Amino acid sequence: MRKLLALSSALVLGMTAMVSANDGLKGLIDDPNQWAIQTGDYSNQRYSTLDQINKDNVGNLQVAWTFSTGVLRGHEGSPPVIGNVMYVHTPFPNIVYALDLANDGKIIWKYEPKQDPDVIPVMCCDTVNRGVAYADGKIFLHQADTKLVALDAETGAEVWSVMNGDAAIGETNTATVLPVGDKVIVGISGGEFGVRGHVTAYSIADGSQVWRAYSMGPDSDILVDPEKTTHLGKPVGADSGTNTWEGDQWKIGGGTTWGWYSYDPDENLVYYGTGNPSTWNPAQRPGDNRWSMTIMARDADTGIAKWFYQMTPHDEWDFDGINEMILTEQEIDGVERKLLTHFDRNGLGYTLDRVTGELLVAEKFDPAVNWTTGVDMDPDSSTYGRPAVVAEYSTEQNGEDVNSTGICPAALGTKDQQPAAYSPQTELFYVPTNHVCMDYEPFRVSYTAGQPYVGATLAMYPAPDSHGGMGNFIAWNGKTGQIEWSLPEQFSVWSGALATAGNVVFYGTLEGYLKAVDATTGEELYKFKTPSGIIGNVMTYTYDGKQYIGILSGVGGWAGIGLAAGLTNPNDGLGAVGGYAALSDYTALGGQLTVFALPN
């Protein structure tokens, strides 16, 4: 605890007393001087009330210090700051460094797991990791091989560890974990290997398992109350996790849970989305494939689902529904409502009532989206809540071994894992997006445990008849479902955004720029070329009263897989290699933290 003395004494007391692990963490999250959680806060707003750096002075930003992680390939996530210590993680092999902010980032401790490199080929989209979490004096690392480790935050010593999955059957991890109360909530990857997705809660104290909820399967597996758990306002009924599947396909049904988690403490609900159903060949899995592609609201203590909303029934494009749920309070039609906004891979920006699961808005957040004409918003309609699929772009209707061309967005969606930010000041969402379309040819594939179970060949390219680039950074009004402004980018914006009370929004680009724009107008105020392409998320904190901005560089992720894994065949990397080939003209592999500040 010595390292935390810089915290206000109230906080220190709170943490020492440790009535509940959550109380301490909540205090840290509420303190804008810390970056206590990957998502900025439990609401996933990635909004900081710090305003020393503001739209008038951000143009003077300078690099304050830097740190090389010693690992190449894609660096997602961000480094939490607790007190005077910053916790930097790396992609596989998932090293964790505790850096002393009082001493130019001197290394207080380093934790280097010994992981079997056999896990690398079963990671679909680079060896990324979205960062560590903090609670109760512990740092939580969820390794690529699904080992969940709790480290003493002060010493780096292992307190406990538990295996969450089995890499031999394709279960891996890239996500961070969400500490809630006395538990950490943990997801799983492997949708391209026929993994059946699950979310698990472990005890912060000792790592024992508290509950596990699968994305599909019997009611006892998916933790629903058939009468009380709702979908669009109606009870899901018995066997909802199996009765939209043919035979045992649900057992290898995908719906993995590798995205971002949010939490509403008042409702005690955890929110997250599930991924694509396996395989990518829709003909092999008739039915709606519930509960893949679904927003889920679950009780944090029991795991029992309060409501579901399946965005893309019977996916035909790999539009994983795992993107973050951003929780806001906004007025709609004169009523202050507890909202959940979600920018889905499928290209629709959804706003729901997060208490009831009522669907309020579903609009395209990229005009290029063409696979659907939109969502049926009529509660009395038999297709209520379902997107209307355009036959030309239906890989199911076109059939196996037919190349469906010109589908927008591409499989990596109008937005992938790169998290958006929300500013309560402007009431706008700032969304890093992909502006990419694809050709998609499904083919029959058979399942072998631990082997790729994809069943489609893809090609990707910039959205045609547009600005020629592969991305936009947009401001979105979640209540009206409208784009306020859109900044064209040459490549997908694969980095997470940060909004601040200084009326500035930050994001990174795949070429390696950190950019700052005016939160109201989108005007570019600052840019700096960091060592490598950015797929990390911008964070902010103060040290000694001064505001800093931090970002990890290190090109990779699905978009950067060509560079990261050294692939050159255009169809490799599930089609991303060809699409993003020009990236190698701008940047090379890296793994660096760059920290910015205003001049003294």
Add this chain to the structure above:
Amino acid sequence: MRKLLALSSALVLGMTAMVSANDGLKGLIDDPNQWAIQTGDYSNQRYSTLDQINKDNVGNLQVAWTFSTGVLRGHEGSPPVIGNVMYVHTPFPNIVYALDLANDGKIIWKYEPKQDPDVIPVMCCDTVNRGVAYADGKIFLHQADTKLVALDAETGAEVWSVMNGDAAIGETNTATVLPVGDKVIVGISGGEFGVRGHVTAYSIADGSQVWRAYSMGPDSDILVDPEKTTHLGKPVGADSGTNTWEGDQWKIGGGTTWGWYSYDPDENLVYYGTGNPSTWNPAQRPGDNRWSMTIMARDADTGIAKWFYQMTPHDEWDFDGINEMILTEQEIDGVERKLLTHFDRNGLGYTLDRVTGELLVAEKFDPAVNWTTGVDMDPDSSTYGRPAVVAEYSTEQNGEDVNSTGICPAALGTKDQQPAAYSPQTELFYVPTNHVCMDYEPFRVSYTAGQPYVGATLAMYPAPDSHGGMGNFIAWNGKTGQIEWSLPEQFSVWSGALATAGNVVFYGTLEGYLKAVDATTGEELYKFKTPSGIIGNVMTYTYDGKQYIGILSGVGGWAGIGLAAGLTNPNDGLGAVGGYAALSDYTALGGQLTVFALPN
């Protein structure tokens, strides 16, 4: 040539006409806006007449842009700038990038050799490379596996290549090459593998071999004229390269040539030093072991030696004599003389007349040096020019299997490859030094081609009874042989220095700091923590009228071998692992270029 349009038209004309490759390069070297050669100029002064950044404003320096090389481990050397293009190289696998300065470092071309990784274990001291050279529209890369490649500077296409050595017998390369006239001068590494050192001149036009001079062997191999080539003013006589060796030991005699080369165009002499005799066990090679540990002056066109000076006859400590020769014109005793100053691994700073080879000064540049009481400067003495060895620290006299303790400096010398700078303004040399001592236990070893041929066990530690650190950055008066000031550093200063007309001297530290100090007083004016430990050499150039400072980060080299190669046994890395173990508290592996400038 399009890329070079920013050069003055006179230069462009000169280069297009290309009367001699050297004329074009000399013009570029004389233009301070370029960084046309690794060593700053042919004199190895590493002095720039640029003075936009000066001692009054250097404190405002900012990071302008950065570039990750995509490779980890030790990054030595620096990136040449020719016109608007910067050429960045990497350690093994020795990638070369041409970066567009007009476009934030966009990659114009990338050259990635395919090298057999089997060369890595036959590199003694990390997989470093000291950078590419430019001449005649070509970029010269001397790869780890000793392949010398000429690339079209504009396209990166291979123009020609030639193998300079054979990695199967331990011949490798880490050095840059020296373009002189219509030739490139090329050295070899492998003193720890019983390689017999040689220097070779290849035609710039087509890579054909012009001459090769071995460090030891018959007169025809070592390119001497027994009557005209002198040692301390006297002809070397016949068989000087074999008659101080027992039997055939000279055939595996070491004296490799992996350091920096300098050139005096008026004398047409190339200067360099030779490394340690093999093995490190002195008992196995009675005699002076000529011409290991020798400063050599050779005619650039024929390779014939004009003079030699052997600094450490019969080495007992691995004090390779390869450090750079810095050529200056200074007044001594009222006479303007053409001097050569050299800071040797053995801890002595030498000044010689570079035309005649006359020894003028030989003084300790670290007071900790204890293996010698000094050099006999009496021309009439029978031991003229020889260092007097202190018996206690003589590993020869103490004998095989005896641990000689407390020898200063350690095997990596008071200075290793890290090059010093010289300012004609202050007439001072700025020397990055090691402040490290050692225990050294020689043992009998037998030679097997391609296998380590070391024969000694070492331990290293900071110089006792001093400031506790392992390095100093010093200012040295080469005429008097005195230290003007000395800045203590926690670790050896393994980075090359740069002196500028702004009265500023720059250097990097193993923790990763770039530092700027007042050239007159040594006062620290600026420091910045770059991503990784610095063993590269600081360079400067202008783009669009603005002065920039560039430095490669990436910890490694012999000092950083523990981190670079992941070694933890203290005796590993020839004793460096234990000595520099604390480095891992400060930095991790990296490979980044950081470019600095004043604010706009």
